[in-house]
Amino acid sequence: MGTLDYKLFEYGRKEMDELSQADKILGAAIQRLGKIDRVIIPDLFTALIHAIVGQLVSVKAAATIWGRMLKHYGAISPQSIAMQNADLIQSCGMTMKKAVCIHNIAVTISQGNFDLDGLHCLSDQQVIHKLSALPGVGRWTAEMLLIHAMERPDVVSWGDLAIRRGMMKLYGLPSISKGQFDTHRSAYSPFGSVASIYLWKISSE
Missing domain, CATH: 1.10.1670.40 (Endonuclease Iii, domain 2)
Structure with a gap:
């Protein structure tokens, strides 16, 4: 997707x-x-990166950064992001800390060390717990994924x-x-x- x-x-x-x-x-x-x-992004990885981009910044700033990422990378997939280094990701306008987290998550998922699709079988609290094990992902980011990708009610x-x-x-x-x-x-x-x-x-x- x-x-x-x-x-x-x-x-x-x-x-x-x-x-x-x-x-x-x-x-x-x-x-x-x-x-x-309310627009959502059904692809879990794309939605996760979108939520991380939106952490602690205004909606407008997040939209600007996201637009740059789409322009640079086209499809936001674990493979396309894992191939970048953190400096290139950071150049889209986010903090280096955020860029490093995004890169590390992409590498972890592209190597098969985290099963995003398996989240669909879990309860809301289990999803939050599982996602919180990823670098840079806390409860808010997980809750945004529950709404904006998984359509949890x-x-x-x-x-x-x-x-x-x-x-x-x-x-x-x-x-x-x-x-x-x-x-x-x-x-x-x-x-x-x-x-x-x-x-x-x-x-x-």
């Missing part, structure tokens, strides 16, 4: 209606915003600043505690990923 195989996160009226019933404030936002398209990331900001805006909160966050996340279950899509949108308004 190539780099440019994008699709939209699949959800519909069922998820929107159930979230609206579970949380009236979110329901009002869903009613106002309508259905939101119930992911709301505490580690995502925009999701927290969206939640604060939605409920008119000056700040949000982990306890408050978890209360809302529980209300969204089992359609937390769709709630996340709306929270991202609300955060950017």
